[in-house]
Amino acid sequence: MSGSNLARVAFNKVLEVPANLGSRLIAWPPVASRAGAAYGRAREAHKERVPDLSPADAAIVADLKRTGVHITSLDTLGLTGSDALLDRGRALYARYVSDGTRDPTRARSFQAGAADVMANREIFYWGLNDRLLDIVENYLGVPIGYDGINIFFTKADGRQVAARRWHRDVEDRHMVKIAVYLNDVDEGGGPLQVLRRKLPQHDRTVRGKFPILTQEELERRLADFRIDRDVTTCMGKTGTVVFADTASHYHRGKPATTHDRCAVYFNYFHRVPLRPFRCERSTISRAQIRELAEPLLHRQRDCLLWRESLPMVARLLPPAPVWE
Numbered sequence: 001m002s003g004s005n006l007a008r009v010a011f012n013k014v015l016e017v018p019a020n021l022g023s024r025l026i027a028w029p030p031v032a033s034r035a036g037a038a039y040g041r042a043r044e045a046h047k048e049r050v051p052d053l054s055p056a057d058a059a060i061v062a063d064l065k066r067t068g069v070h071i072t073s074l075d076t077l078g079l080t081g082s083d084a085l086l087d088r089g090r091a092l093y094a095r096y097v098s099d100g101t102r103d104p105t106r107a108r109s110f111q112a113g114a115a116d117v118m119a120n121r122e123i124f125y126w127g128l129n130d131r132l133l134d135i136v137e138n139y140l141g142v143p144i145g146y147d148g149i150n151i152f153f154t155k156a157d158g159r160q161v162a163a164r165r166w167h168r169d170v171e172d173r174h175m176v177k178i179a180v181y182l183n184d185v186d187e188g189g190g191p192l193q194v195l196r197r198k199l200p201q202h203d204r205t206v207r208g209k210f211p212i213l214t215q216e217e218l219e220r221r222l223a224d225f226r227i228d229r230d231v232t233t234c235m236g237k238t239g240t241v242v243f244a245d246t247a248s249h250y251h252r253g254k255p256a257t258t259h260d261r262c263a264v265y266f267n268y269f270h271r272v273p274l275r276p277f278r279c280e281r282s283t284i285s286r287a288q289i290r291e292l293a294e295p296l297l298h299r300q301r302d303c304l305l306w307r308e309s310l311p312m313v314a315r316l317l318p319p320a321p322v323w324e
């Protein structure tokens with residue numbers, strides 16, 4: 001590891017201290033039970049308000065409940081703005097590929113920075129499509145928040161690091177992430193993989209965190225592990241769309257070995273998420289979020305400005321840094 005990398009890691013570790021504290025606090029039984037009761041009340045109060053779905057969209061929710069994942073495509077969904085999403089996304093991807101030959105930081109996996117997200121806001125806005133919000137709200141059963149996007153560029157270097165290890169997302173109890181592939185993704189192209197089974201004691205956090213596991217460690221914990229039965233490997237052509245509950249299911253981006261991958265992840269959770277200090281992962285600032293919210297209708301604004309629904313005390317801790 002180079003000196004500047006070491007310094008960055010050390011700096012991020014310091015910035016992560018408040019979020020680590022928050023995670024431990026939320027795991028403390030008196031706090032956990034109060035948060036759990038408030039969540040139960042929110043679900044109860046929202047029961048009669050969840051939007052109706054078409055049979056096709058209801059099938060997505062049913063799959064999410066059954067296996068934690070549903071695979072479809074932009075064509076099948078037929079949402080407005082999908083052409084713009086693909087055009088903008090593919091153009092970014094092409095630029096990253098050509099940058100990679102000159103700029104060493106672009107020669108490995110990374111995610112798009114705030115400038116690229118803001119310059120391609122059509123991608124960001126796609127995630128606020130009413131039908132997507134309906135699907136997510138139905139599945140989560142509570143008012144929802146939209147935490148924006150991550151545009152991941154994954155290098156085919158076979159490395160089992162970051163989100164390419166098995167993990168659970170920790171923003172909330174349940175989440176929906178919608179992944180859209182911007183290139184064809186096969187077995188060696190870094191597909192999203194979602195574990196159908198629960199790990200023994202999967203609900204148990206260690207110092208407020210769920211263990212992060214390599215493939216080997218996962219297999220050691222699941223003695224009779226069988227990849228075909230236990231894991232959904234989400235492969236597909238450009239424009240494949242994956243809905244997954246990445247908070248209640250272990251998952252990873254399988255390390256890419258044969259092809260680089262570019263994918264956009266759209267992120268949703270309860271408007272009052274369990275760990276707000278683990279949210280805001282989309283690289284853009286709060287000021288930029290307000291700018292994006294400006295022209296929106298009520299529902300979309302409320303989803304995007306979810307932090308305004310947080311109780312005061314939950315707004316105090318600064319969010320953990322975005323590592324990659």
Ligand SMILES: O=C(O)CCC(=O)C(=O)O
Pocket residue numbers: 150152154163164169177190191192193246251252253254265
């Ligand atoms: O890159 C991937 O496919 C995994 C991403 C992931 O785990 C996440 O965004 O939570």
Ligand SMILES: [Fe+2]
Pocket residue numbers: 163167168169246251
């Ligand atoms: Fe994840």
